[in-house]
Amino acid sequence: MLPIRGYATKGPTSILEPFKFERREPGPHDVLIEILYCGICHSDIHQALDEWGGAIFPMVPGHEIVGRVMRVGAQVKRFKVGDLAGVGCFVDSCRVCASCKAGLEQYCEGHIAWTYNGTEKDEKTPTYGGYSSQIVVDEHYTLKISPNLPLANVAPLLCAGITTYSPLRHFKVGPGQRVGVVGLGGLGHMAVKLASSMGAQVTVLSTSKTKEQDARRLGAHDFVLSKDSTSLEAHANRFDFILDAVSAPHDINAYLRLLRRDGVLALVGAPPKPLEVHAFSLVPKRRTLAGSNIGGIRETQEMLDYCAAKNITSDVEVIPIQQVEAAYDRTLKGDVRYRFVIDMKTL
Numbered sequence: 001m002l003p004i005r006g007y008a009t010k011g012p013t014s015i016l017e018p019f020k021f022e023r024r025e026p027g028p029h030d031v032l033i034e035i036l037y038c039g040i041c042h043s044d045i046h047q048a049l050d051e052w053g054g055a056i057f058p059m060v061p062g063h064e065i066v067g068r069v070m071r072v073g074a075q076v077k078r079f080k081v082g083d084l085a086g087v088g089c090f091v092d093s094c095r096v097c098a099s100c101k102a103g104l105e106q107y108c109e110g111h112i113a114w115t116y117n118g119t120e121k122d123e124k125t126p127t128y129g130g131y132s133s134q135i136v137v138d139e140h141y142t143l144k145i146s147p148n149l150p151l152a153n154v155a156p157l158l159c160a161g162i163t164t165y166s167p168l169r170h171f172k173v174g175p176g177q178r179v180g181v182v183g184l185g186g187l188g189h190m191a192v193k194l195a196s197s198m199g200a201q202v203t204v205l206s207t208s209k210t211k212e213q214d215a216r217r218l219g220a221h222d223f224v225l226s227k228d229s230t231s232l233e234a235h236a237n238r239f240d241f242i243l244d245a246v247s248a249p250h251d252i253n254a255y256l257r258l259l260r261r262d263g264v265l266a267l268v269g270a271p272p273k274p275l276e277v278h279a280f281s282l283v284p285k286r287r288t289l290a291g292s293n294i295g296g297i298r299e300t301q302e303m304l305d306y307c308a309a310k311n312i313t314s315d316v317e318v319i320p321i322q323q324v325e326a327a328y329d330r331t332l333k334g335d336v337r338y339r340f341v342i343d344m345k346t347l
Contacts, residue, residue: 001022001023001024001025002022002023002024002025002032002134002136003020003022004020004021004022004023004128004132004133004134005018005019005020005132005133005347006018006019006020006021006060006128006131006132006133006347007019007060007131007132007321007324007347008021008058008059008060008128008131009048009057009058009059009061010057010058011050011057012048012049012050012055012057014057015325016048016061016131016324016325016328019058019060021058021060021128021132023128023134023135023136024136025136026071026072026073026136027073027138028073028074028075028076029073029075029076029138029139029140030072030073030076030136030137030138030139031069031071031072031073031076031079031085031136031137031138031139031142032069032070032071032072032134032135032136033065033067033068033069033070033085033087033134033135033136033137033142034067034068034069034070034133034134035065035066035067035130035132035133035134035135035344036066036067036068036151036343036344036345037065037066037067037151037152037154037155037318037341037342037343037344038062038064038065038066038129038130038131038155038341038342038344039062039064039155039156039158039159039160039314039316039339039340039341039342040061040062040064040324040327040328040331040339040340040341040342041063041064041156041159041160041186041339042185042186042247042331043063043159043247043270044061044062044063044129044328045328045331045332046247046270046272047059047061047116047117048061048328051272052270052272055117056117056118056119056126059116059117059128059129060116060128060129060130060131060132061116061117061129061130061131062115062116062129062130062131062132062342063087063088063089063090063114063115063116063129063130063158063159064088064130064155064156064157064158064159064160064339064341065086065087065088065115065129065130065135065155065158066084066085066086066145066151066154066155066158067084067085067086067087067134067135067344068082068083068084068085069081069082069083069084069085070134072139073139076139077139078139078142078144079139079142079144083144084144084145084146084147084151085142085143085144085145086142086143086144086145086154086155086157086158086304087115087130087135087137087141087142087143087158088115088143088158088159088162088294088300089106089114089115089158089159089294090105090106090112090113090114090115090118090141090294091113091114091115091127091135091137091138091141092112092113092120092121092138092141093105093108093110093111093112093113093141094108094109094110094111094112094121096110097109097110102296103296103297103298103299104296105141105296105297106293106294106295106296107293111123113127114127115127115129115130116128116129116130117129130344131321131324131342132344132347133344133347140297141297143158143297143300143301143304144301144304145304146304146305146308148308149307149308149311149313150313152316152318152341152343153313153314153315153316153341154304154307154313154314155314155316155339155341156186156190156314156316156339156341157190157303157304157307157313157314158300159294160186160187160190160314160339161190161194161303161304161307161314162294162295162299162300162303163187163190163268163292163293163294163295164187164188164190164191164194164195164243164245164268165190165194165295165299165303165306166292166294166295166299166303167243167266167268167290167292168191168194168195168198168241168243169299170292171241171264171266171290173195173198173200173240173241174198174199174200175198175199175200176199176200176201177199177200177201177240177241178200178201178203178238178239178240178241178260179195179200179201179202179203179239179240179241179242179243180202180203180204180205180224180235180239180241180242180243180255180258181195181202181203181204181205181220181242181243181245182205182206182226182242182243182244182245182246182250182255182269183205183206183244183245183246183247183269184204184206184208184211184214184215184218184338185245185246185247185334185336185338186314186336186338186339187245187268187269188204188206188243188245188338189214189218189314189315189337189338190314190338191243191245191268192204192215192218192219192220193218193219193312194312195219195243196218196219196220196221197219197310197312200241201221201222202219202220202221202222203220203221203222203223203224203235203239204220204222204223204224205224205226205232205242205255205258206223206224206225206226207225207226207227208334209225211223212225214337218315226254226255232254232257232258235258236257236258237257237258237259237260237261237285238258238259238260239258239259239260239263240259240260240263240264241263241264241265241266242255242258242259242263242264242265242266243265243266243268244265244266244267244268244269245268245269246269246271247269247270247271248269248271249271249272249273249275250271250275251276252265252267252275252276252277252281252289253276253277253278253281256277256281256282256287256289257281259285259287260285261285261286261287262285262286262287262288263285263287263288264287264288264289264290265287265288265289265290266290266291266292267289267290267291267292268291268292277289314338314339314341315337315338315339316338316339316340316341317336317337317339317340317341318340318341318342318343319340319341319342319343320342320343320346321342321343321344321346321347322346324342327340
């Protein structure tokens with residue numbers, strides 16, 4: 001077994017603090033990755049606080065991982081020692097269900113091994129995430145990272161990037177379409193960058209007027225203060241597609257009414273409490289309310305390659321791991337532009 005250093009929380013009321021644990025030795029299909037950077041996702045906070053239920057403690061969060069390959073198994077073909085590599089939200093799946101065979105492992109109908117707060121395929125061994133020194137992953141669930149982009153800025157692509165890229169691709173967002181992005185945070189700022197790069201006319205819908213300048217800098221063509229009901233009403237029946245990236249309770253009906261006939265609103269934020277949906281927000285215009293969950297390995301690699309070609313990365317604030325509790329507090333207050341990333345050499 002490999003001795004590993006990390007940061008963990010021992011329960012929903014505990015702080016993150018230094019934690020030593022062990023990972024398996026790399027098998028024939030595994031790669032051992034030295035973690036260089038790990039992003040802080042809002043879902044890390046939800047799970048550390050057990051807001052979604054079923055949390056497994058002690059918990060080492062982190063699923064926006066970039067690093068360098070230190071060792072490869074005898075049968076590994078895609079990676080060699082020294083390569084850059086990434087790990088996203090899951091590290092294995094059943095591999096045999098219809099979703100896995102279709103390259104949609106994120107919808108695995110068997111057992112998916114989440115990068116943390118989950119269990120390996122044996123459904124017993126707990127998984128520990130990227131707030132740690134090293135990780136061992138099967139090469140099939142490991143991503144190739146371009147050396148041409150700043151690694152700290154690439155890390156959030158492993159969750160925030162793919163979480164927004166996947167629904168934009170699935171619902172065929174492209175030139176000439178009117179796209180709304182609800183919430184300009186870690187997910188929302190990536191949605192703006194990606195949707196505008198795909199040729200869409202992007203409007204940011206935010207409760208904070210102070211974010212307008214940033215929205216336009218990131219590529220938005222318009223900005224609507226969503227607390228202003230008059231401004232919202234002026235955009236009724238306008239959008240082809242809306243990506244809702246808000247993870248706090250909010251009135252989703254206000255945004256559904258902005259969709260044109262046959263428009264789609266896709267949820268990628270995950271509020272801890274149910275959202276109330278009125279039938280007449282959907283029925284009169286045959287609108288669709290959908291959800292989307294990260295992306296499969298194939299699509300995540302496609303996203304990384306797309307971002308490398310388009311020179312798209314996340315806007316980040318790099319911190320030492322000793323500031324992780326402060327970063328959690330600031331994330332909850334919306335005080336980050338737009339993703340915290342931990343420099344793991346500070347571990």
